[in-house]
Amino acid sequence: MVMVYEHMEALVRRALSLWVSFFQNSLTRDMEFKANFLGGLFVDLVYYSVYFFLFNVIYSYVDTLGVFSRQDIMIFLVVCYLADTCDMFFFSGNIFSLNQLMVKGELDFFLLKPVDSQFITSLRKVRAYALANFIILLALLIRQIYYYPNNIALINISLFILSFIMGILLWYSIDFIIASTCFWFKNFSVSGWLSHEILKFSSRPDSIYTGFMRKILFSLMPMTLIASVPTRFLLYGPDWDLFLWQLFITIIFLFSSRVVWHRGLLRYESASS
Amino acid sequence: MKSWLIKYFAVVRMTWIQTLEYKANALVGTFAIFSGLFIEFLIWKQVFQAQNINEIRGFTFNGLMVYIFLCMIVGQLKSSWATSMEMIDSIRTGELNKYLIRPISFFTYHFMMFIGHNSLFYIVYTIVIILFPILIPGWCFHTKIQIVGFIISLGISIYLSYTIYFCMVCFAFWFGEVRSLVIAYNIANSILSGQIIPLRLFPEGAREIIFLTPIQYLVDFPVSIATGNLPIEFWIPKMAMALLWCCIITITGRILYGYGIRAYGGFGA
Numbered sequence A: 001m002v003m004v005y006e007h008m009e010a011l012v013r014r015a016l017s018l019w020v021s022f023f024q025n026s027l028t029r030d031m032e033f034k035a036n037f038l039g040g041l042f043v044d045l046v047y048y049s050v051y052f053f054l055f056n057v058i059y060s061y062v063d064t065l066g067v068f069s070r071q072d073i074m075i076f077l078v079v080c081y082l083a084d085t086c087d088m089f090f091f092s093g094n095i096f097s098l099n100q101l102m103v104k105g106e107l108d109f110f111l112l113k114p115v116d117s118q119f120i121t122s123l124r125k126v127r128a129y130a131l132a133n134f135i136i137l138l139a140l141l142i143r144q145i146y147y148y149p150n151n152i153a154l155i156n157i158s159l160f161i162l163s164f165i166m167g168i169l170l171w172y173s174i175d176f177i178i179a180s181t182c183f184w185f186k187n188f189s190v191s192g193w194l195s196h197e198i199l200k201f202s203s204r205p206d207s208i209y210t211g212f213m214r215k216i217l218f219s220l221m222p223m224t225l226i227a228s229v230p231t232r233f234l235l236y237g238p239d240w241d242l243f244l245w246q247l248f249i250t251i252i253f254l255f256s257s258r259v260v261w262h263r264g265l266l267r268y269e270s271a272s273s
Numbered sequence B: 001m002k003s004w005l006i007k008y009f010a011v012v013r014m015t016w017i018q019t020l021e022y023k024a025n026a027l028v029g030t031f032a033i034f035s036g037l038f039i040e041f042l043i044w045k046q047v048f049q050a051q052n053i054n055e056i057r058g059f060t061f062n063g064l065m066v067y068i069f070l071c072m073i074v075g076q077l078k079s080s081w082a083t084s085m086e087m088i089d090s091i092r093t094g095e096l097n098k099y100l101i102r103p104i105s106f107f108t109y110h111f112m113m114f115i116g117h118n119s120l121f122y123i124v125y126t127i128v129i130i131l132f133p134i135l136i137p138g139w140c141f142h143t144k145i146q147i148v149g150f151i152i153s154l155g156i157s158i159y160l161s162y163t164i165y166f167c168m169v170c171f172a173f174w175f176g177e178v179r180s181l182v183i184a185y186n187i188a189n190s191i192l193s194g195q196i197i198p199l200r201l202f203p204e205g206a207r208e209i210i211f212l213t214p215i216q217y218l219v220d221f222p223v224s225i226a227t228g229n230l231p232i233e234f235w236i237p238k239m240a241m242a243l244l245w246c247c248i249i250t251i252t253g254r255i256l257y258g259y260g261i262r263a264y265g266g267f268g269a
Helices: A002-032 A034-059 A070-095 A098-104 A107-111 A117-123 A129-146 A154-180 A191-203 A211-218 A228-236 A240-267 B002-020 B024-051 B061-078 B081-093 B106-135 B144-170 B179-192 B204-211 B220-227 B232-263
Strands: none
Touching: A002 A034, A002 A117, A034 A070, A034 A129, A034 B179, A070 A117, A070 A129, A070 A154, A070 A191, A070 A228, A098 A107, A098 A154, A098 A191, A107 A117, A117 A154, A117 A240, A154 A191, A154 A228, A154 A240, A191 B024, A228 A240, B002 B106, B024 B061, B024 B106, B061 B106, B061 B144, B061 B220, B081 B106, B081 B144, B081 B179, B106 B144, B106 B232, B144 B179, B144 B220, B144 B232, B220 B232
8 A cells, every 4th residue: 555655656746847847848938939928918818808798798688697696707707717727727738739749640759758648748838828817817816706795615715626626627638538539530620629619618607508408518518517616616605416526527537538548549650640 | 814813713722622621620610600509599598588578679589599690600701810820820931932932912812712711611601591591481581682782791791801810910020929919809809790799789888989990890790681680771881881991901901011021031930
């Protein structure tokens, strides 16, 4: 047991130190192209503004969408943006280019390295500018929570953090599974677009989904577990069944991403495949 | 004129053949429209039910859905951001040189490429638009003149949209990296042109600002013609205004390109 624990600890330490190196490299590169850095911030600012505007227009015709009032929806939107920013920071730069790596055969370089192939293909590029966005959005979320009319307990915040992390992992798993299908399609250049369209379901409050669709979005295509459920924990308190369900679904999807990746690698034919 | 047509038709044909290899684009595009429509359907259904109303600013629920559906199609057809990215890259990497030493226009060549790339979308969406009034009659294209009006205004919208993108692309001569500008415009445009929510539902102040810009002619104008939301007597003045905007932005693009080409170094950035 001790041996297993020590082995796991060494693995985690190695993974962390590798990721820190990835981050330093990415930060150095991003700082060389400051226009990209500022451009990224500008794009996100526009993205946040137009979606705030969109929901403001919708809420000028209605007081609540299900349980979500106007104030709730503003917190939900900040949570959505935070999830998007975390995905940008850690994963999106890598997953987006997976198809190109496969088509050009550049994936060989990562497969030959003495490190887990899914780890390096998912995390080697870090979009450093997302860190600035994350800090701004976090400050905005804290402000929103502070001015929220109802009391938000510490347990809500703790559950929210855990649920939010699970939401990010779910987002990553779905995005990665879709991108990994390029091994079967040979050239699936629109996988990023498809992911974006599927993940769009997560950027609307879960209360709009009813009946069969709601069941699907809580299980087979668990978009509501990415931002809506963490927001529910934050605003309306613990729901342990839902929390355990989210944990179960996250494990299933993470495991599936590994299975799909390894199955896909078996089909990979190296350069110009 | 004949040689001009032959030359650029060859570009359209070449990109058309390339596009046919990537049929997944059309599939994902169609999925994007229907998934987007489905989300809007759920949101507005809740709004109509919660408020217990039959109409919002002249839109019934079904009328609103038809409007949003057509907006999403037009929004995709006019968006040339992918072509714009290629143009920015060719300025940054010095690939523009090949357009300068050949009897070919950078503007027209890429416009034809954009038409060629989008050709698969045109076919798929034309089928959808033809099927739509047959399967669900009475919500759009009530008269034949509306079909003609829609096609003309759609053509204007596609050209106008391309010229706006072209102006942004020209800034790459000075700043190199303008992809963020194009992406930001694309995101903002998806909301502000009425692609997700009709302009008529916007607050008065926002609408007044949008009506001062050419944005209203990109999506709202063709769709309003198709759905009968715009009375026929306003078509000609609006089309004239849209064409005027096309001229203004085309000239602006030419001026920017003319100055930009002098600043262009001809080597990779």
